Ligand SMILES: [Zn+2]
């Protein structure tokens with residue numbers, strides 16, 4: 001048995017925690033009476049339940065960490081300079097939403113004319129390759145268009161090219177990448193992630209690998225994994241005894257890419273209101289089959305028109321085949337109508353949100369695209385009684401729940417500002433419910449795993465605008481130290 005002592009938490013009644021075999025056994029035992037047990041002194045730091053990031057593309061993002069990081073580039077010249085310096089042929093994370101000149105294959109030819117080069121946009125809705133790579137690729141006739149001629153792959157051609165890239169990774173590449181990303185998660189206080197993996201654009205090697213990790217995680221003290229295979233193949237999922245399906249199965253695109261399906265046109269492009277990627281008929285059929293197969297499911301819907309489509313279809317299916325506790329979910333849900341809000345509440349649909357999106361893009365990009373339309377109305381959702389959980393969409397953004405909490409509390413739109421407790425719950429207690437895990441993770445209670453994130457100081461005693469300065473001092477998974485900054 002181990003006894004954790006000398007910490008702050010959001011429950012003043014807890015003064016010590018006794019942990020045995022990775023489980024919280026008892027509170028407030030006197031360590032002096034158990035002198036043969038290890039006592040862990042947390043030096044007045046703040047002990048939070050381990051964070052849960054309910055939206056990561058864990059493995060394929062980890063594989064991408066091997067490439068050049070383009071998150072901070074500001075124009076094409078920056079891309080060229082950094083890719084030349086690092087000498088890698090893959091770059092990830094550029095965001096050209098507000099750039100006057102967009103990259104194409106000719107820009108990448110400046111990096112190399114004799115080796116394949118490709119870059120992936122931050123929201124993953126575009127991949128661009130250089131002329132050499134374009135020459136090697138045998139693009140099917142039906143995917144060729146004016147964009148692919150310029151080395152730009154979007155929509156269907158994007159799915160095709162991404163799969164080509166992911167087929168080149170081996171099992172040992174995956175193991176190495178997993179370990180790197182697992183360290184990153186622990187460093188940020190995360191003890192469980194939902195891993196949304198594979199699918200049309202990636203193949204099924206990643207979810208196969210993560211399935212092994214999910215099983216390992218059930219018995220060992222590695223990072224907890226909740227796998228969502230991003231496929232529409234229900235047999236694949238059932239054959240492996242999984243309970244979940246979906247993730248970022250795209251019902252529309254993104255606000256940055258002007259491809260999110262909106263009810264009104266984009267402010268900066270009045271001829272465009274985005275598009276829906278599924279017909280009602282196809283989506284209805286998929287949702288019905290998955291629901292009747294008793295799978296918990298999830299879809300990516302960002303624009304209000306896409307959110308409306310999935311809310312309406314969930315409603316039709318759940319009205320016909322009721323299940324009070326399906327916990328079907330919608331990813332992102334950045335814009336939504338009152339009608340959708342009502343349907344989401346009625347059917348107890350869970351919303352998986354990324355507060356960091358609003359923090360990064362709300363003030364500039366979203367204003368350009370959407371004017372003063374309200375986005376990410378978390379307070380409205382919570383007041384309605386909807387369950388919200390938080391995520392990073394790693395590696396669209398970093399796995400960093402502290403920054404997610406900071407973003408949710410420090411909203412510019414003061415109507416939608418969350419309290420600290422509400423924001424913490426997004427990444428702990430509420431997040432646990434998304435995997436039916438509320439008795440095991442997300443809260444400090446007897447019988448739960450001893451998953452802890454130890455913060456440098458008490459967030460409830462620090463000013464809102466300083467939350468992001470809190471650091472993770474230690475992370476424990478099932479009572480075992482996985483990261484230490486002491
Ligand atoms: Zn998504």
Ligand SMILES: [Zn+2]
Nearest residue numbers: 055057248393
């Ligand atoms: Zn995603």
